[in-house]
Amino acid sequence: MGSLRRTRYAIIGTGGRSSFFYNAIAETFPSTSEVVALLDTNQTRMDYANKCLEKLGYTKLPTYKATAFQQMVNETRPDQLIITTMDRTHDQYITLAMSHGLDVITEKPMTIDVPRIRSIFSAVEQYNRKLRVTFNYRYAPHNTKTFELISSGAIGTVNAIHFEWMLNTSHGADYFRRWHRDKRNSGGLLVHKSTHHFDLVNYWLQSRPQTVFAMGDLKFYGRENAERRGVEKFYTRTHGQENAQGDPFALRLEENPTLKAMYLDAEKEDAYYRDQSVFGDGISIEDTMSVMVKYKSGAVLTYSLTAYSPMEGFRISFTGTKGRIDLEVIERPYINSGGEQGLEGALESSSIILRPMFGKPEVVEIPVGKGGHGGGDPELLNDLFGTPAEDVYKRRAGHIEGALSILTGIAANKSISTGRPVDVDQLISIP
Numbered sequence: 001m002g003s004l005r006r007t008r009y010a011i012i013g014t015g016g017r018s019s020f021f022y023n024a025i026a027e028t029f030p031s032t033s034e035v036v037a038l039l040d041t042n043q044t045r046m047d048y049a050n051k052c053l054e055k056l057g058y059t060k061l062p063t064y065k066a067t068a069f070q071q072m073v074n075e076t077r078p079d080q081l082i083i084t085t086m087d088r089t090h091d092q093y094i095t096l097a098m099s100h101g102l103d104v105i106t107e108k109p110m111t112i113d114v115p116r117i118r119s120i121f122s123a124v125e126q127y128n129r130k131l132r133v134t135f136n137y138r139y140a141p142h143n144t145k146t147f148e149l150i151s152s153g154a155i156g157t158v159n160a161i162h163f164e165w166m167l168n169t170s171h172g173a174d175y176f177r178r179w180h181r182d183k184r185n186s187g188g189l190l191v192h193k194s195t196h197h198f199d200l201v202n203y204w205l206q207s208r209p210q211t212v213f214a215m216g217d218l219k220f221y222g223r224e225n226a227e228r229r230g231v232e233k234f235y236t237r238t239h240g241q242e243n244a245q246g247d248p249f250a251l252r253l254e255e256n257p258t259l260k261a262m263y264l265d266a267e268k269e270d271a272y273y274r275d276q277s278v279f280g281d282g283i284s285i286e287d288t289m290s291v292m293v294k295y296k297s298g299a300v301l302t303y304s305l306t307a308y309s310p311m312e313g314f315r316i317s318f319t320g321t322k323g324r325i326d327l328e329v330i331e332r333p334y335i336n337s338g339g340e341q342g343l344e345g346a347l348e349s350s351s352i353i354l355r356p357m358f359g360k361p362e363v364v365e366i367p368v369g370k371g372g373h374g375g376g377d378p379e380l381l382n383d384l385f386g387t388p389a390e391d392v393y394k395r396r397a398g399h400i401e402g403a404l405s406i407l408t409g410i411a412a413n414k415s416i417s418t419g420r421p422v423d424v425d426q427l428i429s430i431p
Contacts (some may be wrong), residue, residue, distance in 0.1 A: 004032070006030075006031070006032055006033055006034045007033050007034070007079050007080065007385075008033070008034055008036045008077065008078045008080070009021075009025065009033060009035050009036065009078055009079070009080050009081070009082055009105075010032065010035070010036060010037040010038070010039060010072060010073075010076060010078040010080075010081050010082070010102075011037070011038055011039070011049075011081075011082045011084065012038075012039040012040065012066060012081060012082070012083055012084070012085055012093055012360075013034060013039075013083060013084040013085030014038055014039075014040045014042075014045045014046050014049040014084075015045060015047070015084065015085075015262065016258075016262060016423045018049060018082075019049070019052060019346055020084075020377070021061045021082050021084065021105075021381075022035050022049065022053060022228055022231055023052070023056070024381045024385060025385055026053055026056035026057065026058060027056055028378075028381065028385070028386075029038065029381070029385040029386055030057075031383055032386060032387070033385040034079050034100065034197075035053065035058070035061060036042035036061065036062075036076040036077070037061060037062050037063070037064060037072050037076040038050065038061050038062075038063045038064070039063070039064045039065070039066050039068070039069065039072060040065070040066060041065060041066050042125075042266050042269045042270050042271075042272075043063065043065075043269060043271060044098070044265055044266035044268070044269055045262055045266050046063040047063070048049075048261045048262050048265075048266075049263070050063065051261075060268070062076060063073065065197040066085075066093075068426070069096055070100070072248075073102075076080030078102060079102065079103065080097075080102055080104065080105060081093065081097035081102050081103075081104050081105070081235050082101045082104075082105045082106075082241060083097075083104060083107060085107040086179055086185050086186075087109055087111065087112050087180075087185060087186045087187060087191075087192055088111075088185050088186070088187075088250070088304045089154040089407040090106050090107075090109075090110060090111045090116075090120075090234065091111045091116035091117075091119045091120050092119075094106060094110075094111075094120050094123060095119060095120070095122075095123040096326060096388045097129075098123045098124065098126075098127040098129040098131075099123070099127060099341070101127070101129070101130075102129065103129050103130040103131070103256065104129065104130070104131045104132070105131075105132045105134060105384060106131065106132070106133055106134070106402075107133075107134055108110045108133055108134060108135060108195045108196065108199075108282045108402070108405070109187065109191050109192055109195040109402070109405065109406045109409075110131075110195075110399065110402030110403060110405070110406060111188030111402075112186065112191050112406070112410075113410060114410060114427050114428050115189065116427065117312060117403045117406070117407075120399055120402075120403075121156040121399065121403070124399050130398070131399040131402070132384065132396070132397065132398060132400035133398065133399070133401060133405075134380060134384070134397075135196065135199050135203075135380075135395075135397045135401070135405070136333065136372075136373045136376040136377050136379075136380040137196045137197075137199070137200055137373060137376055138199070138200065138203055138373075138376070138380075138393075138395040138397065139373075139376035139377070139379035139383070139395055140369065140373050140374035140375060140379075141353070141366050141367040141368070141369040141374060141375050141376070142327060142329060142350045142352060142366050142374060143200060143203075143204075143374075143376070144393050144395070145364060145366050145367070146204060146318075146325065146327055146352060147203060147204055147393060147394075148393070149325055149352070149354060149364065150204050150205070150318065150320075150325070151181050151206075153322070154322070154323065154325070154354060154356075155318060155319070155320035155321070155322050155323040155324060155325055155354070155356075156318070156320040156322030156323065157296065157298075157320055157321045158204075158205060158297070158299050158318050158320045158327055159237075159295075159299055159300070159319060159320060159321065160299065160300055160318075160319040161201060161299060161300070161301045161302070161316065161317070161318050161319075162301075162302050162317045163201065163301060163302070163303045163304070163314070163315075163316045164303075164304050164314060164315045164316070165193075165194070165197055165198065165303075165304070165305045165306075165313075165314040166306055166309035166311055166312060166313055166314065167189075167193070167305070167306065167307040167308075167309060167312060168308075168309050168310060168311055168312040169248070169308055169309070169310070169333075170312070170332050170333035170335060171333055171335070172287075172307035172308055172309065172312075173221070173249055173278050173307070173308065174251070174308075174325075174335055175189060175192070175193070175285070175307060175350060176221045176222075176276075176278040176283055176285075176287070177251055177274065177275055177276045177277075177278055178274060179272070179274070179294055180192055180285065181276070181282065181283045181284070181285055182282070182283075182284055182285070183284040183285050183413075184284070184329050186285065187406070187410070187413065188216075188284075188285040188286060188409070188413060189285055189286065189287070189289065189305060189307060190214070190216065190286070190289055190291070190305070190408075190409035190412045190413055191406050191409035191410060191413065193305070194289075194291075194303075194305060194408070194409050194412075195405045195406050195409060196405075197303065197314070198293075198303075198405050198406075198408040198409060199303070199397070199401065199404075199405035201293075201295075201301055202401070202404050202405060203271060203394070203395075203401075204318075205295055205299055206297075206394075207295050207296050207297035208404050208407075208424075208430070209293050209294075209295055209296075209404070209407060209408045209411065209424045210293075210294050210295055210296045210410035210423070210424055210425070211293070211294040211421055211422070211423055211424065212291065212292070212293050212294075212412050212415055212421065212422045212424060213291070213292045213359050213406055213415050213420075213421040213422070214289065214290065214291040214292070214411075214412035214415040215289070215290050215415075215416060216286035216288060216289035216290065216343070216412070216414075216416045217286055217287075217288055218283060218285070218286055218287055218288075219287060219288040220287050220288070220307070220308040221278045221279060221283055221287050221307070221308065222278075222279065222280075222281070222283045223280055223281050225279070226279035228383065233247075233281060234277065234279065234280070235277050236273075236276065236277055237252065237273045237275050237276050237277060238250040238252055238253070238277070239249050239252075239253055239264065239273075239275055241423065243370060244277070245406075249277075249278050249279070250275070250277075251274070251275040251335065252275070253274060253275050256335075259274060259335075262274075263275075276358060286416070287306065287307040287308060288305075288306055288307075289303075289304065289305045289306075289412070289416075290302075290303070291303040291304075291305075291408070291412045292305050293408055311330060311331070312330070312331045312333050313328070313329045313330040313331045313348075314327075314328075314329055315327070315328045315329075321357075322356065323354065323355050323356040323357045323359075324354075324355040325352065325353070325355070326351075326352070326353055326355070327350075328349075328351050329347060329349070329350045329353070329374065329376075330347070330348040330349045330350070331346065332346045332347070332348055335379055346372060346373075346374070347420055350366055350374060351363065351366075352364040352366060352380050379395075380395075383395070383396065385392055400430060400431060403428075403430055404430060407424050407427060407428070407430070408424070410427065411424050411427060414427075
C-alpha cells in the first residue's frame with residue numbers, strides 16, 4: 001500500500017503569524033501536510049522563514065514575490081494557499097488563489113469591508129473552492145464548554161449578554177505600533193480584533209447580528225492624548241531615537257532576535273517600521289469602543305473593548321430564561337510575533353460559573369488545554385492539518401461565518417461615523 005499523499009501548502013505573507021502555520025506543519029503534521037512555497041513582498045522575511053523551516057528539517061523552499069503567483073503555482077503545484085498578509089489584501093489573494101484552483105485558509109479577519117466581502121463571495125461561487133477562516137478562539141476549551149452549556153439549555157433562552165474585552169499595555173499597545181494603526185489596513189480593532197469576539201457570540205448563540213449601534217474614539221494612544229497628559233518627549237519610532245529611552249511603550253527590535261530578523265533587518269526593502277511610537281501621529285483607529293447589538297435570535301449584547309488596560313482578558317455574562325452563565329478568562333501579556341508563540345493567549349486563569357434561576361451556583365469544570373489561546377491553537381491546527389474528528393461542536397468556520405463575524409464591526413464603524421444604528425441586512429445580504 002502506498003503512502004498517503006500529503007496536502008501541499010503555499011504561504012503568502014511571512015510575517016509573524018505565518019510561523020504559527022509553518023511551524024505546526026513541519027513539527028506536528030509532517031505526515032499529512034507540507035509547505036512547498038513562500039510568497040511575500042519582502043525577500044528578507046521569506047529568507048528568515050526559510051531559515052526557521054530548515055531548522056525543522058526542511059530543505060530551502062522556493063520563494064516568490066507576491067506578483068509571481070502564477071509562476072509559483074506552475075512550479076510548485078500547491079493544493080491550498082494559507083494567507084497571513086495585511087488584512088486589506090486578504091480578498092485579492094483569496095480570489096487569486098481560487099482562480100488558480102486552490103482552496104484557501106485565511107487568518108482572521110476574512111477581510112475588512114463590504115465590497116471585499118462581495119468579492120470573496122463571488123470568487124467562492126465562481127470557482128467553487130473552499131475557504132476556511134481560522135477562529136482559534138472557538139476551539140479554546142472554556143469557549144467550547146460555554147457553547148455546550150448554552151446549547152444544552154442550561155440557562156434557557158439567552159436574552160442578554162454583557163461582554164467586556166481588555167487588551168493590556170503590552171498586547172493592546174502593539175496594534176498601535178504596526179500597520180493596524182491605519183484603519184485602511186485593518187478596519188480598526190472592531191474589525192481586526194473584535195472579529196474574534198463577535199464570532200464567538202454568533203457561535204454561542206448560533207445566530208447573527210441584526211442591528212448595531214456603537215461609539216468609539218482614540219482616548220489614550222496618539223500624540224494629542226499624550227500631550228494632554230503632559231508628555232513632552234516624542235519620537236516617530238523606537239530604533240535609534242533618544243527620546244524613546246525609558247518609555248515603557250517603546251519596542252526595542254534589536255533586543256529581540258525574532259523581531260530583529262523579521263522586521264528590523266527587512267526595513268531596507270519596504271520601509272515598514274514595526275516599532276512606531278504609540279503616541280505618534282497618523283493613528284486612525286480607536287482604542288476605546290462600546291457596542292450594542294441585537295441578534296436575530298432576539299438576544300441583546302452590550303460589548304466594550306479597551307486597548308490600554310492593566311490586565312489582559314475578558315469577562316462575559318449570559319442571562320437567560322432559566323439562569324445565568326459567567327465566564328472570566330485572564331491571559332498573559334505578550335508581544336505579537338515576538339518569539340512568544342507559545343504564550344500567545346496563554347491563560348493565567350479561567351472560570352465558568354453556572355447560576356440556575358432557583359438553584360445554587362455551580363463552578364463548571366473546564367477541560368485542561370495545552371498551547372496558545374487557552375489550548376485552542378492545537379485543536380484548530382489538528383482540525384486544519386491533522387486527522388480531525390466529526391465537528392460535533394460546530395467550530396469550523398467558512399466564508400459565511402467569516403463575513404458574519406466582521407459585519408458587526410463594519411456596522412459598528414459605520415455607526416460611530418454616523419451616530420446612528422445600522423441595520424446589518426442593509427449592508428449586504430448573507431445566505
